[in-house]
Amino acid sequence: MDLNTVKKRYEQELYEKVIPFWEEHCIDKEYGGYFTSLDRDGSVYDTEKYMWMQWRIVYMFAKFAVANGGKKEWIDIAKKGYDFLYAHGKSPDGTYYFALNRQGVPSVAPYNIFSDCFAAMGAAALFKATGEEKYRDEANSAMRSYVSRMDNPKGRWEKGMSGKAKRLSHGQFMMLANLAYEMRTCLGSNEFDSSAQDAVEAVVGRFWNPEMRILFENINPEGPAFDLNSCEGRMVNPGHGLESMWFMLQHAEQTGDKELIAKAADIIKGIFEFGTDREFGGIYYFMDALRKPHLELQWDMKLWWPHCEALIACIFAYRLTKEQWFLDKFEEIDKWTWDHFRDPEDPEWYAYLNRRGEPTHTLKGGKWKTFFHLPRCLFTVADQIAKI
Amino acid sequence: MDLNTVKKRYEQELYEKVIPFWEEHCIDKEYGGYFTSLDRDGSVYDTEKYMWMQWRIVYMFAKFAVANGGKKEWIDIAKKGYDFLYAHGKSPDGTYYFALNRQGVPSVAPYNIFSDCFAAMGAAALFKATGEEKYRDEANSAMRSYVSRMDNPKGRWEKGMSGKAKRLSHGQFMMLANLAYEMRTCLGSNEFDSSAQDAVEAVVGRFWNPEMRILFENINPEGPAFDLNSCEGRMVNPGHGLESMWFMLQHAEQTGDKELIAKAADIIKGIFEFGTDREFGGIYYFMDALRKPHLELQWDMKLWWPHCEALIACIFAYRLTKEQWFLDKFEEIDKWTWDHFRDPEDPEWYAYLNRRGEPTHTLKGGKWKTFFHLPRCLFTVADQIAKI
Secondary structure (H helix, E strand, O other): OOHHHHHHHHHHHHHHHHHHHHHHHOEOOOOOOEOOEEOOOOOEEEOOEEHHHHHHHHHHHHHHHOOOOOOOOHHHHHHHHHHHHHHHOEOOOOOEOOEEOOOOOEEEOOOOOHHHHHHHHHHHHHHHHHOOHHHHHHHHHHHHHHHHHOOOOOHHHOOEOOOOOOOEEHHHHHHHHHHHHHHHHHHOOOOOHHHHHHHHHHHHHHHEEOOOOEEOOEEOOOOOOOOOOOHHHHEEOHHHHHHHHHHHHHHHHHHOOHHHHHHHHHHHHHHHHHHEOOOOOOEOOOEEOOOOOOOOOOOOOEEHHHHHHHHHHHHHHHHHHOOHHHHHHHHHHHHHHHHHHEOOOOOOEOOEEOOOOOEOOOOOOOOOOOOOHHHHHHHHHHHHHHHO | OOHHHHHHHHHHHHHHHHHHHHHHHOEOOOOOOEOOEEOOOOOEEEOOEEHHHHHHHHHHHHHHHOOOOOOOOHHHHHHHHHHHHHHHOEOOOOOEOOEEOOOOOEEEOOOOOHHHHHHHHHHHHHHHHHOOHHHHHHHHHHHHHHHHHOOOOOHHHOOEOOOOOOOEEHHHHHHHHHHHHHHHHHHOOOOOHHHHHHHHHHHHHHHEEOOOOEEOOEEOOOOOOOOOOOHHHHEEOHHHHHHHHHHHHHHHHHHOOHHHHHHHHHHHHHHHHHHEOOOOOOEOOOEEOOOOOOOOOOOOOEEHHHHHHHHHHHHHHHHHHOOHHHHHHHHHHHHHHHHHHEOOOOOOEOOEEOOOOOEOOOOOOOOOOOOOHHHHHHHHHHHHHHHO
């Protein structure tokens, strides 16, 4: 596999197909903010403004604007989105709503801390791109909100009661590691470094089960970590695990932690061993650690984002370890992903395939897909190759 | 199609396969209540006690205990479940929790009014089977709780805010019609008759769009009923519609409303025209009224319950209208359903198939499947045939 050719292919897809699609279709010129529910051809099929999706667009355009190959005018797209979200998206206690309607009136309460997470990332990237203080202030405010809510993330919307087992959630820890990295690189802030170090140690030390070679999504905070008697305890999300592992590699590289590089590389192998569909190819969405029935109906579907994260994890691990295994795996996943998710006719990629790899939805963006995983993957893979 | 042979097949499946499976595997002898997360062979893969699933078991065993072909000893199964649910499942304000852990400690808050709905049905069926006053009291209490919560069903767990469009939900109305029928036939109560009449008129008069020939799940309470600009407004659930339509037929027969019979029969045809998968057979789970992308990843899966409800709707409509169309459709759905959902080796049926009709899960019961839709279908189809 000629990595230079791969790099060109990823860059071309990013700059000639994916970015132009979102530039053309996502901007709501009438009310501000973005449309993310975009059908195959870019037409809008719903106007709800989901906060995760909105802030991730701010983040990506701000990042790309100042990257090699980027255009300064993209800062303006990010800034206009920011203005809308800052003006309408913040609740009185400083947390971010989950969704707004098209006009910017809150439609879904701030029950989810990842709204704050992506607000922090978006604002931090805008500070990095512009140097304007207000973005740094907002990044710090959203980031502190995220950290302060980790123990009780749903607040008054929590439906769990005393009979519900207490769990630690892998997603919160992996995101903290990545958020701290963003705060360091965008704001030059070391405020979250020690929490990030703790989060990293928890992910590889507590969520990873070395005997089973499985990374769990939910563990017990006390006593034996792994609950194999409940669906929740057995929940595995291979794509989440792969995303988490490149966050670990990023952290390890920045902190010069060679042991962590080896550990994360080994976990990546474990995730692929368990999470690969050996019959139809690709990576499962959800799994049960004991292969018992999964709560989620769509567990065997193939989603774009786990494949995007898988590609980053492979190429990142290859660059840091130089092990051929990771390049071979990159080649395998690259082929399956481009063959199945890429729309050969219209720009941008499909989100949802059935287990066989056939698209089940024509959408290019929606409640859970925006200008984020795919462009980040295209950019990061090219960037990693450049560093090899 | 020889209906007597069909009747025998349904009764055999019910009394020789499905009921014995649940009798054998669902009873938690240690703590009370039921296990519903049962794998293919009946083994328990999770012990959470979801209230909808629990109360539906009470309802079905109480019903079958006093039906032709039933066994009196089933009352005891229902009573023991009732005792556990009554003792542990009720919150201080009289609403029912969404879930308990195995020991009976509340694990998920009472944010969902269908817990009250199924409690009312279970208690009412137990009153009918035993004549014991306490069950009537509980049925009335749960039923009044359901009705009183219809305007604000999630209460303090409501995440929707002012920017969210107000909707009327088809599910609440169709269930009210069925609940009132159960209260009439089990308790001899006419307390809910006029609300049921209003609900029936709303379902066929407001949720049904006669121009598009589509039954909508969510409509606007004021102004134009149908919102074709949002995913929520365009949401269609064919199985729900078919279940609703046999509730309408039940209501129409009891009230002698011939116009309603004709209307419901026509709507059933519309639902099949729109909801049938013409490539692989069976009925889609969710659809978009304009065939735009659906919010739900699993929209094209085939679930057991829409097919069970389709069978009842067809045979019920055939009995009341004698139109050959409904018998032909029954034959088509009967074949597809038995060919694909029935497990040829172990008793009880699969819940979840992919679009092609291949099982994606081995489970026979879970968070959303219990001793309810399948046994109710087997019983009701046989019962309808007996009345032809």
